[in-house]
Amino acid sequence: MRIHRALTRRGALGLMGGALAMALAVPAAAEVSFEGKTIEWIIPFSPGGGSDTWARFNAPFLSKYLPGQPTVVVVNEPGGGSTKGANLFAARARPDGLTIFGTSGSTQFPYLLGDPRVRYDYQVWEIVMASPTGGVVYTSPSTGVSGASDISKLAGQQLVYASQGATSLDLVPLLGFKMMGLDVQHVFGFKGRGDGRLAFERGETNIDYQTSSGYIKNVQPLVDAGTAVPLFSWGALDADGNLVRDPTFPDLPHFGEAYEMLTGKAPSGPEYDAYFAFFTAGFPAQKMVFLPEGTPKEIVDAYQAAVEAMKQDPEYQATKEAVLGTYEQVTGPAAAALFRKGTTIAPETRQQVVEMLAAEYDVKLGD
Known part of the structure; x- marks a missing residue:
């Protein structure tokens, strides 16, 4: 109480003036x-x-x-x-x-x-x-794939993907394709997924993905024209954090289902843990x-x-x-x-991915 009484009139006026200035500076x-x-x-x-x-x-x-x-x-x-x-x-x-x-x-x-x-x-x-x-992975019909059920035909083929970089959202397809055992060359340096799609349209790449809005607007017309073939979505998370089909693309298998179609088993292990962590973050x-x-x-x-x-x-x-x-x-x-x-x-997940990028893609990141 004595501290409050000890405020001088000048100090009190100064505080009031400061409060008034703040009130005027920030509108209601x-x-x-x-x-x-x-x-x-x-x-x-x-x-x-x-x-x-x-x-x-x-x-x-x-x-x-x-x-x-x-x-x-x-x-x-x-x-x-x-x-x-x-x-x-x-x-x-x-x-x-x-x-x-x-x-x-x-x-x-x-x-x-x-x-x-x-x-x-x-x-x-x-x-x-x-x-x-969400996002949808699609390929060129030149691969011989005509639908998601043909995904096994990609095994052993040389695929090319236009990437924004190993530390961008394209880390998800990098980790995912690697887990699937697909032979994918990731060409780094593209400035956006839109540029990646254009590279696909020009025939420079033969596998790509777009986030849902980009897919709906720009890739669905390619699918309708027969120049792109949807393979799978990355999927979505249910209320318990489990991977489920993306509700925007319910007819497409999610990544886990596509992985099982390719390998005959459900995804698991440290590689999947890293993939799933970055999918969840992304x-x-x-x-x-x-x-x-x-x-x-x-x-x-x-x-x-x-x-x-x-x-x-x-x-x-x-x-x-x-x-x-x-x-x-x-x-x-x-x-x-x-x-x-x-x-x-x-x-530990971060360190696992950092070490993999350095060893396999010569991508050096800070400690």
């Missing part, structure tokens, strides 16, 4: 407005892939429901397996709500693996939305939206409210599944839970 939730502003949504990949498709679908709805109805534009910043765009966001984005970042598993994996190119820290960003997704929390470090809570709340409102929009509900699949965009505690899943991995 009802006063947050982006009217007349342009918001940049940075996507660290080239156009045409799953993340780009996802962002461009959501952007106009986000614009509609953010306070003041600002213009939301998607800005592609490809390079470095998505680390270039993530580093730019970490270094330059101001906490004013005018820049958001769309991350994917290809951004999470370098962070998890200690890639020396990473100069960003997920833990200081403010999550707005998380979006589970797909259930595959796409996330962040605001930069230091963003006021009122702005974060305004974004989360806009996401919840857009999800209820009749047009959004009528068109989402055809573009993004059956996956839900989530906010709040659900998004935070997916965020933890996507940015956490056991140290």
Whole structure:
């Protein structure tokens, strides 16, 4: 009590003035407005892939429901397996709500693996939305495969895959194809899954995968035209964390089923544990939206409210599944839970994969 009484009038006025300044600097939730502003949504990949498709679908709805109805534009910043765009966001984005970042598993994996190119820290960003997704592996009919039931025909064939890099989300097919015993040459250096698909269309590769939104938009027409053959999905997780068929592609076997079709046994062992860990980190929390470090809570709340409102929009509900699949965009505690899943991995699993990449692909990562 004596400490409180000892405050001088000048000190009390100083505290009041500081509090007033803070109140004026950070608007109340009802006063947050982006009217007349342009918001940049940075996507660290080239156009045409799953993340780009996802962002461009959501952007106009986000614009509609953010306070003041600002213009939301998607800005592609490809390079470095998505680390270039993530580093730019970490270094330059101001906490004013005018820049958001769309991350994917290809951004999470370098962070998890200690890639020396990473100069960003997920833990200081403010999550707005998380979006589970899936992916579908497909091949060229030139392999002699006409459907998922023919997958055994790939055994012994030389396959070529266009990869963004060993520490990107393409680590999942790298680990998966290796487990399956497929002879796949991974050509590193592509700037996005959209570029990988274009390489497939040009006949430069004969096996590829796209995340669900990219597959629905850009690969299904190839399947319909007979120039691509779907093999399997990576699958989804049920409420108990078990691998099940992806509800967006229920007619396709999941990875575990495809593995069994090729090998005659269910997947198990340390290699599968590593594969499953990175699949879990990469797909259930595959796409996330962040605001930069230091963003006021009122702005974060305004974004989360806009996401919840857009999800209820009749047009959004009528068109989402055809573009993004059956996956839900989530906010709040659900998004935070997916965020933890996507940015956490056991140290021993990380070390196992780091050592494999160094020994077999000459990929050197930090300790």
